[in-house]
Amino acid sequence: MRYFVILISLGLTACVEEPVNGRTAYLESCAGCHGADATGSGPAAGGLATTPPDLTSIAARNGGVFPRDQVMSTIDGLDRGAHFSTAMPEFGAGDLGEAVIVENDGLGTPVPLKLLALTDYLEGLQR
Numbered sequence: 001m002r003y004f005v006i007l008i009s010l011g012l013t014a015c016v017e018e019p020v021n022g023r024t025a026y027l028e029s030c031a032g033c034h035g036a037d038a039t040g041s042g043p044a045a046g047g048l049a050t051t052p053p054d055l056t057s058i059a060a061r062n063g064g065v066f067p068r069d070q071v072m073s074t075i076d077g078l079d080r081g082a083h084f085s086t087a088m089p090e091f092g093a094g095d096l097g098e099a100v101i102v103e104n105d106g107l108g109t110p111v112p113l114k115l116l117a118l119t120d121y122l123e124g125l126q127r
Contacts, residue, residue, distance in 0.1 A: 022121025
C-alpha cells in the first residue's frame with residue numbers, strides 16, 4: 001500500500017506538528033484497556049463487562065493476514081459488529097489529527113495520521 005502525504009489544512013499559515021508516533025498513540029489511547037503489551041490485560045480491563053482482545057493476534061485470528069482496513073474501521077468506530085463492547089471508544093468522533101491520502105487500487109482516501117500510525121504500530125505487534 002502506498003500513501004502520499006497531503007496535509008489538509010484550514011489555516012492560512014503553515015504549521016509543523018511533531019510526527020505522529022504509533023506507539024505513543026497506543027500508550028495514550030489504548031493501553032489502559034488493552035495493556036502496554038497489547039494482550040488485553042490493561043489496568044482498566046478488570047472493570048469491563050467484555051475482556052479486551054489480544055491485539056497481538058489480530059493477524060493470527062484472520063488467517064495470518066493483518067486486516068488493515070478492518071482495524072482502521074474498528075478504531076475509528078465506522079464499522080463494528082454487534083460483538084464489540086460499547087466500552088471501546090469511537091476514536092473517529094474525536095481529533096485524530098491531520099489527514100494523509102492513502103492510495104489503494106488507484107483510489108485516494110483521506111486517513112488521519114494518528115489512525116494510520118496506530119494501525120502501523122498494531123501491525124508491527126503481530127505474532
